[in-house]
Amino acid sequence: MDHGRAQREGWIMIAVSSLKVIANRGGSAIANCGVAIRPLPAVLAHGLTPQDMRSVMAARPSSRTLEAGQSLYFQGDDCEKVYLMLDGWAFRYQTLEDGRRQILDFALPGSAFGLPGTGVMTHSLETLTACTFTVFTRTGLCELLQRVPVLALRLVELLAGAEARAFEHLTNVGRRTARERVANLLVELLVRSRQMVRAARRSHMTLPLMQPHIADALGLASETVCRSLSALRKEGIVTLRAHRLDVLDIVRLARQAGVELDTTLPVEFQVKSDRAA
Amino acid sequence: MDHGRAQREGWIMIAVSSLKVIANRGGSAIANCGVAIRPLPAVLAHGLTPQDMRSVMAARPSSRTLEAGQSLYFQGDDCEKVYLMLDGWAFRYQTLEDGRRQILDFALPGSAFGLPGTGVMTHSLETLTACTFTVFTRTGLCELLQRVPVLALRLVELLAGAEARAFEHLTNVGRRTARERVANLLVELLVRSRQMVRAARRSHMTLPLMQPHIADALGLASETVCRSLSALRKEGIVTLRAHRLDVLDIVRLARQAGVELDTTLPVEFQVKSDRAA
DNA sequence: CGTTAGGTTGACGACGATCAATGACGGTGG
DNA sequence: CCACCGTCATTGATCGTCGTCAACCTAACG
Numbered sequence: 076m077d078h079g080r081a082q083r084e085g086w087i088m089i090a091v092s093s094l095k096v097i098a099n100r101g102g103s104a105i106a107n108c109g110v111a112i113r114p115l116p117a118v119l120a121h122g123l124t125p126q127d128m129r130s131v132m133a134a135r136p137s138s139r140t141l142e143a144g145q146s147l148y149f150q151g152d153d154c155e156k157v158y159l160m161l162d163g164w165a166f167r168y169q170t171l172e173d174g175r176r177q178i179l180d181f182a183l184p185g186s187a188f189g190l191p192g193t194g195v196m197t198h199s200l201e202t203l204t205a206c207t208f209t210v211f212t213r214t215g216l217c218e219l220l221q222r223v224p225v226l227a228l229r230l231v232e233l234l235a236g237a238e239a240r241a242f243e244h245l246t247n248v249g250r251r252t253a254r255e256r257v258a259n260l261l262v263e264l265l266v267r268s269r270q271m272v273r274a275a276r277r278s279h280m281t282l283p284l285m286q287p288h289i290a291d292a293l294g295l296a297s298e299t300v301c302r303s304l305s306a307l308r309k310e311g312i313v314t315l316r317a318h319r320l321d322v323l324d325i326v327r328l329a330r331q332a333g334v335e336l337d338t339t340l341p342v343e344f345q346v347k348s349d350r351a352a
Numbered sequence: 353m354d355h356g357r358a359q360r361e362g363w364i365m366i367a368v369s370s371l372k373v374i375a376n377r378g379g380s381a382i383a384n385c386g387v388a389i390r391p392l393p394a395v396l397a398h399g400l401t402p403q404d405m406r407s408v409m410a411a412r413p414s415s416r417t418l419e420a421g422q423s424l425y426f427q428g429d430d431c432e433k434v435y436l437m438l439d440g441w442a443f444r445y446q447t448l449e450d451g452r453r454q455i456l457d458f459a460l461p462g463s464a465f466g467l468p469g470t471g472v473m474t475h476s477l478e479t480l481t482a483c484t485f486t487v488f489t490r491t492g493l494c495e496l497l498q499r500v501p502v503l504a505l506r507l508v509e510l511l512a513g514a515e516a517r518a519f520e521h522l523t524n525v526g527r528r529t530a531r532e533r534v535a536n537l538l539v540e541l542l543v544r545s546r547q548m549v550r551a552a553r554r555s556h557m558t559l560p561l562m563q564p565h566i567a568d569a570l571g572l573a574s575e576t577v578c579r580s581l582s583a584l585r586k587e588g589i590v591t592l593r594a595h596r597l598d599v600l601d602i603v604r605l606a607r608q609a610g611v612e613l614d615t616t617l618p619v620e621f622q623v624k625s626d627r628a629a
Numbered sequence: 630c631g632t633t634a635g636g637t638t639g640a641c642g643a644c645g646a647t648c649a650a651t652g653a654c655g656g657t658g659g
Numbered sequence: 660c661c662a663c664c665g666t667c668a669t670t671g672a673t674c675g676t677c678g679t680c681a682a683c684c685t686a687a688c689g
Contacts, residue, residue, distance in 0.1 A: 169523045171610055177523035190512035197516050220505055227504035228497055234511035235467035239474050241518035246446045246454035248526045249571030253677070286636070294526030296678050301637060316636090317686090333448055530645065563668070573646050578669060593668085594654090 114138070114209045116161055116185040119229045127223045134219040139208045143283070147200040147208065148189070154196045157189040157216045163206030164283045168291065169198045178292035180240060181284075183267055187233055189213075203283040248294040251333065256293040257303040258331035261313060265322065278322040282315070307331070391415070391486045393438055393462040396506045404500045411496040416485045420560070424477040424485065425466070431473045434466040434493045440483030441560045445568065446475045455569035457517060458561075460544055464510055466490075480560040525571040528610065533570040534580040535608035538590060542599065555599040559592070584608070 113120060113128075114136040123131070139158075141147060147158060150169060165182040179198055182188070188200060211219070220227040240263075247259050268280050286304075290297040307313050312328050314321045322328060329335075390397055391413045400408070416435075418424060424435060427446060442459040456475055459465070465477060488496070497504040517540075524536050545557050563581075567574040584590050589605050591598045599605060606612075 167519075169519065171523070171527060175527040177526045179519045179522055190508060191516045198519055217505060220508070221501040224498040224501045224504060227501060227508060228494060230508050231467060231497070231504060231511060234508060234515060238511060238515050238518060239468045241515060241522060242444075242446065242456045242475060245456055245518060245522055245525060246448070248522060249454045250448060250452040285634095297635095298637085298679080299677060302677095305637075562666095574667090575647080575669085576645055579645090582669075 114159075116159055116209075118185040118233060119159065119226060121229070122225060123223070127225065130219060130222045131226070134211060134215040136215070137210045139210050141202045141206045141208075143202055143204050145202050147202070147206075148196050149199045150196055152196045154189045154191065154194070155213050157211045157213055158187065158200075159209040159211075160184055160186045160188070161207045161209060164203040165200055165206050166203060166288065166292070167198050167200050176291045177294065178288060180237070180244070181264065181267075181292070183271060185233070185271070186237070187230065190234070203288075244292075253293075253295055253299050254303045254306060254331060255333055256295065257289065257300060258307065258312075258328055259334060260289060260293060261315075261320065261322075262329055262332045262334050265320070278325065280320050282318055282320045284318070391436075393436055393486075395462040395510060396436065396503060398506070399502060400500070404502065407496060407499045408503070411488060411492040413492070414487045416487050418479045418483045418485075420479055420481050422479050424479070424483075425473050426476045427473055429473045431466045431468065431471070432490050434488045434490055435464065435477075436486040436488075437461055437463045437465070438484045438486060441480040442477055442483050443480060443565065443569070444475050444477050453568045454571065455565060457514070457521070458541065458544075458569070460548060462510065462548070463514070464507065467511070480565075521569070530570075530572055530576050531580045531583060532608060532610055533572065534566065534577060535584065535589075535605055536611060537566060537570060538592075538597065538599075539606055539609045539611050542597070555602065557597050559595055559597045561595070 114131055115123070120128075139147070141163075147165070148154070148156075160182050162184050166178050167180050167182060167188070168176055168178045170176045180186075181203075182200065189196070191197065220230065243259075243263070247256050251259065264282060265280060286300045287297045289295075290300045293300070295303075304313075304315055307328075308315075310327070312322075312324050312331065314323065391408060392400075397405075416424070418440075424442070425431070425433075437459050439461050443455050444457050444459060444465070445453055445455045447453045457463075458480075459477065466473070468474065497507065520536075520540070524533050528536065541559060542557060563577045564574045566572075567577045570577070572580075581590075581592055584605075585592075587604070589599075589601045589608065591600065
């Protein structure tokens, strides 16, 4: 863990009492043990002038920190707040009356929630690791977006990306077999986590999920997820245990997932897999 | 309809030769037989000043008209255009290599496509009826959104709504049974169509879909859709034949769909169902 | 050690996919 | 006017994937 780098980049390191939790969950712990100075995630802050940033601060965003396993909001809450996620892992989900649960998206830094116009939240959010969020009031954000149009533009792009991801999930759940779904989700998480952290070309990552999470994200039973993972493991494609994902053969994983490697994955990954193959 | 103004503003009025098609398909025909004067759908145009509208026109949007069954773009096209849908019915879908198809969303006037940042389209769009679109270049729209921040705000709301709808589809496909999915989709389409047209409280509508569309939207086989519809028909809940949907018992339909009537449906609907029950 | 949470494996059944045949239209051409 | 055709809807029979239920295992922790 590089405290120096963290401070250079404008982070305050604090002695967090939830270190135990972080260690247990094995989440993206490194990024979690500080409170943000900058109120915007990198995706949104990119390209803003100092003047713009002053406008952002003028909107008086507050900060909210949650430990693992807590809820930021629930389905049915009226949404007068808008949240930007700065750090951690979380998931958004809907539940039906009889308890069936569908995980809609895994939220990583740079995600935005709470925008759906007027009305109530149509889903809930629960954290998987310690998380920090920036909180705007709806009106505050609206004024800010008027004042700093670039930011609105960024937000549009961000939301368009979220829609695209939701679409991928939809065809995954609607039209793929259990094994394909699992493989596809693993690839997605791998890609997304690598887009954020400029981590090495390591073929492993730490996933703060449990199998029921995967199941609910894919519209499967957790036993089916377990069986699919066992199969992938037996075939030497991936191993997933205790929140650690090792990709042994990314080429075959991508093939199982029904994904074009070239378009989705950075090149280093494909080189890596040549070794494995 | 003001032809003079239309021409001043750079729109071409054309005698549409696809009237027969429109009649056959039974789509929202009334709205389809001309090219819009206004370049923005109502949702986006709402609240714009004349000055704003001049900025919109300065972005030089063009218009595109498609007949039923044509494609606006395909998965894999690079997306340098942004489309706003003005009229008609269409659907967005993804296909897997082996031909499996997932319909992601039914597009109605007010939908926006082509925004997903840089890169290529991740899905295709095909029309169900004759459709008209406004086309912006990506850069043109970006500049416009900077110049007219309200518009960016509207777009954010619009996209947030699209995400919410995608989420609904996801839990529908991931966690509901065949019958529930069908019922849910019918309710969604009913609600959406009523939000647009200020149609009477009629309990019927014209759906320019075929059963395979419903199937691909719900992750089902078309035979299963047929069986589900038969069951709903036998129980006197809905009838759907030849593009005409009649809702006989909206309360039971909503119950099957796992939807709260109060939140989703306008009140008149519930009154209607009291008669039926 | 006992407890607990999460993962693993097996047996069985159900929901829905698939395959196939038939029916209902609407359009077309004789 | 009727025969023919293509498209789409319908219905039945069979099969397979995945959900459900249950038992067992493993590891972490007190």
